[in-house]
Amino acid sequence: xxxxxxNMSMSLDGFVADPQDRIDHLFGWFGNGDVExxxxxxxxxxxxxxxxxxxxxxxxxxxxxxxxxxHLFDITQGWGGTHPMGVPVFVVTHEAPADWPHPDAPFTFVxxxxxxxxxxxxxxxxxxxxxxxxxxxxxxxxxxxxLDGIQVDLVPVLLGSGxxxxxxxxxxTTLTGPEVVEGTGVTHLSYRIKR
Amino acid sequence: xxxxxxNMSMSLDGFVADPQDRIDHLFGWFGNGDVExxxxxxxxxxxxxxxxxxxxxxxxxxxxxxxxxxHLFDITQGWGGTHPMGVPVFVVTHEAPADWPHPDAPFTFVxxxxxxxxxxxxxxxxxxxxxxxxxxxxxxxxxxxxLDGIQVDLVPVLLGSGxxxxxxxxxxTTLTGPEVVEGTGVTHLSYRIKR
Numbered sequence: 001x002x003x004x005x006x007n008m009s010m011s012l013d014g015f016v017a018d019p020q021d022r023i024d025h026l027f028g029w030f031g032n033g034d035v036e037x038x039x040x041x042x043x044x045x046x047x048x049x050x051x052x053x054x055x056x057x058x059x060x061x062x063x064x065x066x067x068x069x070x071h072l073f074d075i076t077q078g079w080g081g082t083h084p085m086g087v088p089v090f091v092v093t094h095e096a097p098a099d100w101p102h103p104d105a106p107f108t109f110v111x112x113x114x115x116x117x118x119x120x121x122x123x124x125x126x127x128x129x130x131x132x133x134x135x136x137x138x139x140x141x142x143x144x145x146x147l148d149g150i151q152v153d154l155v156p157v158l159l160g161s162g163x164x165x166x167x168x169x170x171x172x173t174t175l176t177g178p179e180v181v182e183g184t185g186v187t188h189l190s191y192r193i194k195r
Numbered sequence: 196x197x198x199x200x201x202n203m204s205m206s207l208d209g210f211v212a213d214p215q216d217r218i219d220h221l222f223g224w225f226g227n228g229d230v231e232x233x234x235x236x237x238x239x240x241x242x243x244x245x246x247x248x249x250x251x252x253x254x255x256x257x258x259x260x261x262x263x264x265x266h267l268f269d270i271t272q273g274w275g276g277t278h279p280m281g282v283p284v285f286v287v288t289h290e291a292p293a294d295w296p297h298p299d300a301p302f303t304f305v306x307x308x309x310x311x312x313x314x315x316x317x318x319x320x321x322x323x324x325x326x327x328x329x330x331x332x333x334x335x336x337x338x339x340x341x342l343d344g345i346q347v348d349l350v351p352v353l354l355g356s357g358x359x360x361x362x363x364x365x366x367x368t369t370l371t372g373p374e375v376v377e378g379t380g381v382t383h384l385s386y387r388i389k390r
Contacts, residue, residue, distance in 0.1 A: 012347065012370065012386065013361035014209040025367060142353070152207065156372055156386055158337070160364035166208035169355035172220060175207065177351055178382060182375055187384065191207065191351055 002064060002125040003148035004118055006138035008165050009186070010152050015162035016135055021075055026155050029186035040086025041079070052183035059151075063087055064128025065121040067114075070094070072134045081105035085131065088124050090117045092137055114140045135165055143170045147193055150175065154187045197259060197320040198343035199313060201333035203360050204381070205347050210357035211330055216270055221350050224381035235281025236274070247378035254346075258282055259323025260316040262309075265289070267329045276300035280326065283319050285312045287332055309335045330360055338365045342388055345370065349382045 008016045009026040017023050030046045035053040037046040039060070046056060063085055070093035081102030083089050088106040096109035110117040114137055121130040132138045132147070141147040152165070174194040181188035203211045204221040212218050225241045230248035232241040234255070241251060258280055265288035276297030278284050283301040291304035305312040309332055316325040327333045327342070336342040347360070369389040376383035 012345070012384075013364065014359075018367075150207070154384075156370035158361060158364055158368040158370065160361075160366055160368070164209075166353055166355075169208065169353055171355055172213075173353040173355070175351035175353065180375060180377055180382060187373060187375060189207075189349075189382065 005149040006132040007151040015159040018162040039084035049184040064125030069134035200344040201327040202346040206354045210354040213357040234279035239279045244379040259320030264329035
């Protein structure tokens with residue numbers, strides 16, 4: 001069955017974006033190598049170290065659906081209708097956008113909360129994983145016991161302020177792992193939630 | 196010359212203690228292995244994995260002085276007069292304790308701030324490193340440009356709340372590394388500050 005895995009690039013001090021939602025300092029590793037990793041879209045071909053490329057290819061092979069929050073959907077303009085992972089996207093929102101210009105794209109607007117999104121995404125993913133791409137959704141999944149794993153792409157920078165990956169968590173969560181992949185300008189750490 | 200290195204055991208969500216200053220969830224790796232690492236005190240012999248033991252022995256060989264804040268000094272009761280690292284300790288405080296029961300111990304109470312403590316600790320450490328063991332001191336050292344390295348012993352747990360390693364930082368700090376050592380129940384990440 002599909003695992004639900006939250007994945008973010010994070011600074012050593014725990015931020016996934018600066019206070020203006022910029023990610024320049026955190027996404028450098030997607031372009032600092034010479035191994036090309038094509039994605040589902042023309043506007044995004046990653047160029048990473050071999051180690052990161054292998055990790056990315058594995059991730060793309062194993063992810064069957066993605067859950068995002070409305071904020072991420074809005075700031076990326078819905079990835080133009082195709083997420084780089086090339087999988088169906090479930091957007092958790094209070095209300096579907098009125099003017100979404102890609103009605104045929106594999107985007108589902110889920111208005112009944114995170115649990116509904118996870119349920120729908122798992123169905124679509126089949127035996128592949130569901131990736132959670134927004135911090136608030138990841139936090140809610142954790143608190144609801146819906147998360148199976150956490151992948152942190154840990155970037156050697158201290159941002160000092162911004163949007164935290166982990167906040168509003170209820171109680172202590174024990175993890176196992178991590179599996180470690182040492183990239184260039186990034187350390188990939190893959191944890192499992194211990195139940 | 197001595198490098199100034201901040202070192203803490205930290206949860207994946209960035210905490211070095213829970214809201215009650217407890218560290219149970221973070222210090223398990225000091226006792227979860229079968230390789231004994233003696234310290235300078237009888238009450239603390241570490242038992243870790245071989246990988247962590249090697250890291251700890253290297254650290255103890257290379258640290259010549261330690262800087263702590265008054266809070267840490269108080270909650271540890273001044274380590275009974277001997278820090279496990281077996282090195283002179285410089286305690287940053289507004290006022291030296293009136294009733295310190297170990298007047299002959301190698302403890303110096305520094306009342307003229309972090310810069311003074313770093314200067315004195317470096318002199319004593321000679322060509323060895325100065326370890327910074329308190330979050331607030333580490334943060335001040337970072338903001339003052341006095342820090343050369345950061346060692347995070349990253350523990351696979353999310354605490355949800357508590358005392359953060361990194362807070363009150365001014366601006367963005369670029370790091371290099373990390374050197375990674377995979378222990379059991381801990382991932383040792385050693386970074387350098389990029390100047």
